[in-house]
Amino acid sequence: MEIVLAIAIMALGAVVLGAALGFASIKFKVEGDPLIEKIEAILPQTQCGQCGYPGCKPYAEAIANGDEINKCPPGGTEGVQRLADLLGREVKPLNAEEKPKQIAIIDEQTCIGCTLCIQACPVDAIVGAAKQMHTIVAPLCTGCELCLPPCPVECIRMEPIAENIDNWKWKYPVVEIKAAALKEAA
Amino acid sequence: MLMNLFKFKGGVKPPTNKTQSVTLPIAVAPIPSRLVVPLHQSIGGTPRPVVQAGDQVLKGQLIGEADGWISAAIHAPTSGTVVEVAMHVQPHPSGLDAMCVVIAPDGRDEWIAHQPFDYANAAPEAVREYLQQSGVVGLGGAVFPTHGKLTPSKTVPMEELVINGAECEPFITCDDLLMRERAEEVVRGIGIFRDLLQPKKVLIGIEDNKPEAAAAMRAAVDALGEPFSVIQVPTLYPAGGAKQLIRVLTGKEVPAAKRSTDLGVQCFNVATAYTAWRAISHGEPVVSRLVTVTGNVHAPRNYEVLIGTPMDELLQLATPHPDTDGIIMGGPMMGFLVPDRQVPVIKATNCLIAHDDRLFPPKPPEMPCIRCGSCAQACPHELQPFEMYWFSRAKNFGKTQEYHIFDCIECGCCSFVCPSRIPLVQYFRFAKSEIWAREREKNAADGAKTRFEFKQVREEREKAEKAEKLAKAAAAQAAKKAAEAAAAAAAGEPVAEGAAAVEPVAPEATPVPVAVDPEKAAKMATIQAAMERAKAQREAAQPKNTEALKATQQKEIDEIEARRQAAHLTEATPAAPAGEKTE
Numbered sequence: 078m079e080i081v082l083a084i085a086i087m088a089l090g091a092v093v094l095g096a097a098l099g100f101a102s103i104k105f106k107v108e109g110d111p112l113i114e115k116i117e118a119i120l121p122q123t124q125c126g127q128c129g130y131p132g133c134k135p136y137a138e139a140i141a142n143g144d145e146i147n148k149c150p151p152g153g154t155e156g157v158q159r160l161a162d163l164l165g166r167e168v169k170p171l172n173a174e175e176k177p178k179q180i181a182i183i184d185e186q187t188c189i190g191c192t193l194c195i196q197a198c199p200v201d202a203i204v205g206a207a208k209q210m211h212t213i214v215a216p217l218c219t220g221c222e223l224c225l226p227p228c229p230v231e232c233i234r235m236e237p238i239a240e241n242i243d244n245w246k247w248k249y250p251v252v253e254i255k256a257a258a259l260k261e262a263a
Numbered sequence: 264m265l266m267n268l269f270k271f272k273g274g275v276k277p278p279t280n281k282t283q284s285v286t287l288p289i290a291v292a293p294i295p296s297r298l299v300v301p302l303h304q305s306i307g308g309t310p311r312p313v314v315q316a317g318d319q320v321l322k323g324q325l326i327g328e329a330d331g332w333i334s335a336a337i338h339a340p341t342s343g344t345v346v347e348v349a350m351h352v353q354p355h356p357s358g359l360d361a362m363c364v365v366i367a368p369d370g371r372d373e374w375i376a377h378q379p380f381d382y383a384n385a386a387p388e389a390v391r392e393y394l395q396q397s398g399v400v401g402l403g404g405a406v407f408p409t410h411g412k413l414t415p416s417k418t419v420p421m422e423e424l425v426i427n428g429a430e431c432e433p434f435i436t437c438d439d440l441l442m443r444e445r446a447e448e449v450v451r452g453i454g455i456f457r458d459l460l461q462p463k464k465v466l467i468g469i470e471d472n473k474p475e476a477a478a479a480m481r482a483a484v485d486a487l488g489e490p491f492s493v494i495q496v497p498t499l500y501p502a503g504g505a506k507q508l509i510r511v512l513t514g515k516e517v518p519a520a521k522r523s524t525d526l527g528v529q530c531f532n533v534a535t536a537y538t539a540w541r542a543i544s545h546g547e548p549v550v551s552r553l554v555t556v557t558g559n560v561h562a563p564r565n566y567e568v569l570i571g572t573p574m575d576e577l578l579q580l581a582t583p584h585p586d587t588d589g590i591i592m593g594g595p596m597m598g599f600l601v602p603d604r605q606v607p608v609i610k611a612t613n614c615l616i617a618h619d620d621r622l623f624p625p626k627p628p629e630m631p632c633i634r635c636g637s638c639a640q641a642c643p644h645e646l647q648p649f650e651m652y653w654f655s656r657a658k659n660f661g662k663t664q665e666y667h668i669f670d671c672i673e674c675g676c677c678s679f680v681c682p683s684r685i686p687l688v689q690y691f692r693f694a695k696s697e698i699w700a701r702e703r704e705k706n707a708a709d710g711a712k713t714r715f716e717f718k719q720v721r722e723e724r725e726k727a728e729k730a731e732k733l734a735k736a737a738a739a740q741a742a743k744k745a746a747e748a749a750a751a752a753a754a755g756e757p758v759a760e761g762a763a764a765v766e767p768v769a770p771e772a773t774p775v776p777v778a779v780d781p782e783k784a785a786k787m788a789t790i791q792a793a794m795e796r797a798k799a800q801r802e803a804a805q806p807k808n809t810e811a812l813k814a815t816q817q818k819e820i821d822e823i824e825a826r827r828q829a830a831h832l833t834e835a836t837p838a839a840p841a842g843e844k845t846e
Contacts, residue, residue, distance in 0.1 A: 117712075120708075121704075121708055122707075122709070122711040122712040122715070123711065124715045132715065133712070199715050199718060200711045200714040200715050200718070201718050202714075216707075217710065217714065219707070219711045240357075240359060241359060241361070242303075242353060242355055242357055242359050244703070245355075245357040245359055245696075246693075246696040246697060246699075247356070247692040247693040247696045248693065249693050250629075250686050250689040250690055250693060
């Protein structure tokens with residue numbers, strides 16, 4: 078008799094907990110893969126395709142599925158580091174040269190107004206119309222270089238973003254012992 | 264007047280070094296050889312230049328127009344010629360350039376026509392705008408546009424207006440001298456702020472190492488019959504910090520991420536009140552300010568200096584000792600060595616200190632942190648600098664924010680007391696600017712992402728729209744053909760007279776494709792129509808509309824031809840038509 082009661086109690090417990098878990102799995106279902114979103118948040122969103130994928134999101138998906146984390150030159154070494162921290166993988170050197178941040182500039186004298194760069198720009202940072210001069214909206218340009226190849230007159234060039242008082246950063250304090258030693262050596 | 268004062272935690276007592284520069288009255292600095300007036304001298308938008316090289320300007324003439332609400336206008340400090348509007352090195356720790364208007368003074372110092380502002384009849388909104396147009400900004404060092412602080416909060420009633428005459432930083436005495444010599448104008452300026460903000464109390468806080476200034480202010484307050492309280496606060500650095508002075512005078516502690524206005528308190532510097540009064544009562548925009556010139560000089564003194572005066576020229580007035588090797592702008596606690604001696608005096612410049620190794624011996628090298636906690640005891644904001652230092656050093660910026668690095672006012676108390684001589688504030692500045700840079704990058708990345716996604720959606724939509732359009736066009740074409748064919752079928756025989764004949768017949772024919780299976784009928788009709796067209800083409804190998812003309816038609820044609828020829832002749836371009844005619 079007691080054994081039956083014990084089994085009944087355990088069975089009841091199993092049913093209740095099972096129901097609770099089943100309810101939770103439906104109620105608190107996570108939409109999409111949160112890992113992909115986290116990876117995408119680290120990627121610089123230049124949408125440049127230098128990783129070989131058409132945009133940052135596809136690359137984030139590829140990383141989540143096991144692709145290398147060092148294929149994003151605009152993200153730089155720091156980006157690789159942060160991806161490694163997130164995914165618990167080993168830091169690898171970047172598979173391309175790290176460039177300073179840059180923006181595209183259209184030589185407006187040469188521009189013939191073909192609209193090819195407007196179509197190529199992934200972030201709509203170029204304004205213009207057919208047979209009208211085009212120009213880059215500098216604050217929106219991500220420096221992805223995708224507008225360079227389609228230009229038939231090669232009037233687009235990349236320029237590194239110059240330091241000014243608004244984007245200037247305080248430097249990491251120098252430990253003075255080293256500075257003194259260097260001075261002496263010099 | 265007895266009043267219960269409060270205390271803020273921490274603080275330090277560095278040697279004040281103020282007595283050197285208060286012995287002499289304020290002197291007016293002579294007009295320098297040239298003035299370099301930076302356009303961006305306040306928090307907020309960069310004013311747009313409204314003059315260009317070669318322009319003649321008068322003293323007080325607008326040269327930079329405020330850009331947006333949080334921005335203040337810039338004026339020519341003296342009369343002369345604009346030499347250039349160009350990039351020049353700034354009095355900023357970066358040593359970078361920014362846009363400046365360079366003026367060659369003509370020496371006449373001729374004012375532009377200006378009159379007092381009609382204050383009595385002006386709406387508060389007009390007063391605020393006038394102060395913005397006059398370039399009045401906080402002269403305590405933060406240079407926040409004053410009009411932006413003069414709008415009373417709609418939700419929180421204004422309790423106290425705190426006027427900051429504490430001037431806690433060593434060496435600086437410009438506010439002291441201003442209150443001693445121009446107390447009446449300061450008090451009148453405070454009256455304007457009082458009128459705009461309608462506080463219950465006005466408290467003027469002055470450190471107790473400036474008894475003359477406090478006495479002068481009391482006398483002025485009494486003389487003008489204002490109900491302001493002049494309160495002497497204990498001398499303790501940084502009692503002149505806005506939050507610290509508010510704490511001392513009102514007992515209110517401004518919480519992190521809140522502003523003093525949320526507690527019904529607003530704070531202004533005495534020099535700001537003075538410039539506001541000058542603007543209102545004399546119509547004079549901010550073109551000069553008081554600057555303490557002290558440190559390693561023979562004759563430390565306060566000067567009334569035109570904005571844009573090169574610092575080196577100003578320093579020469581006080582005859583610096585030959586071993587001077589730099590200029591500190593601001594005080595020794597929060598100031599910085601200017602990158603170039605020629606940088607101009609700006610609205611934020613309250614003090615120049617001639618730097619030499621005797622006054623400011625080079626700091627011995629940094630030692631490891633021993634976690635003694637002195638910095639935490641000295642911090643006036645009750646932060647934990649040793650923790651923030653640790654995480655800033657390790658570039659763990661998330662942690663520094665957990666320790667409220669953005670509440671740090673960079674007063675330098677922690678670095679001052681650190682037994683290991685760690686430049687703590689430099690680490691905090693580094694961490695703050697890194698965090699800001701990341702924030703900017705994050706925002707840019709988010710913006711890029713949204714735009715990229717929007718572009719993709721738009722391209723999809725455009726594709727769909729195009730496909731739809733094509734489908735519609737195809738359908739329309741088919742329907743048209745069907746109608747044509749049906750018309751042809753209804754007419755029985757092809758219409759030899761031409762296309763015109765089709766039109767009247769078509770309406771009769773329309774029921775036909777509707778009656779039978781439309782698709783099939785359309786197809787059949789299309790084929791039929793094609794055949795009819797081919798037949799018609801064969802028959803109509805030569806034009807038919809010029810044959811069998813009536814007399815009237817022939818006449819009309821002749822007339823038209825004649826007009827054409829006339830037109831060709833009058834235009835005198837008869838090349839081709841003339842050739843035709845001769846044939």
